[in-house]
Amino acid sequence: MPKEKEGSPVATNRTAVERKSDHELVVTRTFDAPAHIVFEAWSKPELFKLWWVPESAGMSLLSCDMDIRTGGTYRLVFRHPAFDQPMAFFGTYREVTPHKRIVWTNEESDQGAVTTVTFEENAGKTRVTLHELYPTTEALDEALAGSAEGLPEQFAQLDKLLANRS
Amino acid sequence: MVHCQTRLDATFAALADVTRRGVLEQLGDSDASITDLAQRFHMTLTGMKKHVCVLEQAGLVTTEKVGRVRTCRLGSSRLEEEAAWIEQHRQLWSARFDALDKLVDHLKYKEKADAQRKRR
Numbered sequence: 001m002p003k004e005k006e007g008s009p010v011a012t013n014r015t016a017v018e019r020k021s022d023h024e025l026v027v028t029r030t031f032d033a034p035a036h037i038v039f040e041a042w043s044k045p046e047l048f049k050l051w052w053v054p055e056s057a058g059m060s061l062l063s064c065d066m067d068i069r070t071g072g073t074y075r076l077v078f079r080h081p082a083f084d085q086p087m088a089f090f091g092t093y094r095e096v097t098p099h100k101r102i103v104w105t106n107e108e109s110d111q112g113a114v115t116t117v118t119f120e121e122n123a124g125k126t127r128v129t130l131h132e133l134y135p136t137t138e139a140l141d142e143a144l145a146g147s148a149e150g151l152p153e154q155f156a157q158l159d160k161l162l163a164n165r166s
Numbered sequence: 167m168v169h170c171q172t173r174l175d176a177t178f179a180a181l182a183d184v185t186r187r188g189v190l191e192q193l194g195d196s197d198a199s200i201t202d203l204a205q206r207f208h209m210t211l212t213g214m215k216k217h218v219c220v221l222e223q224a225g226l227v228t229t230e231k232v233g234r235v236r237t238c239r240l241g242s243s244r245l246e247e248e249a250a251w252i253e254q255h256r257q258l259w260s261a262r263f264d265a266l267d268k269l270v271d272h273l274k275y276k277e278k279a280d281a282q283r284k285r286r
Binding site: 016 | 258264277
């Protein structure tokens, strides 16, 4: 796999998604603020709630419990008028290193990814890299296939709403 | 911004051969056994097996052996599925990160304003 070059010609405010390997997906974006501010927006539940569920998606967050510390757990429950049942997303924080790194599990299914987000500050800007590591190639392939077959995958309903918007 | 390098490499390598492109066209019309394909393309069974194997590894063709006959059919277009899925993912994260961008801006100015107030 060729590695992405650092400082590749990505505009600062572009969100890039890349399949790094057979079981890894990477999302990157640069924010015009120091790392401690981006980390704060990510780690304080009252701030996290303001951006994690895009307003335009028509979703609402029923509850948001986040015990952000290594070994702590989280549980997010969403509702959308188009769906009868609320959707719950939950897992454990494997690592929380202030201003640098958060690692969490996605335990809705046993094929859930482990997500690592890193914050790299450079000249007052912060590059956020979100890395999803699926346990097996099959798990990511299943996620891919799932999106084509009635979308049972965890984020699929949310993804669909966003996709339909455009 | 979508890179599926390994898969694309496998796909392009598979498509680089005129016989393999012919096989895909053929399978677009109907499923066929390796023996059928070998006859149609005037090849040995072993030669055709190799081509099918390359197509299979690229996900362009699937095969199934029933008894002594291996039937080939077009694979589901995994590249399309993958591209669509990644695009959905990108839209989700784009929307999230746009919102985060605004919030971060707000926090940044608030922090500056607080610092100035303290200095006074």
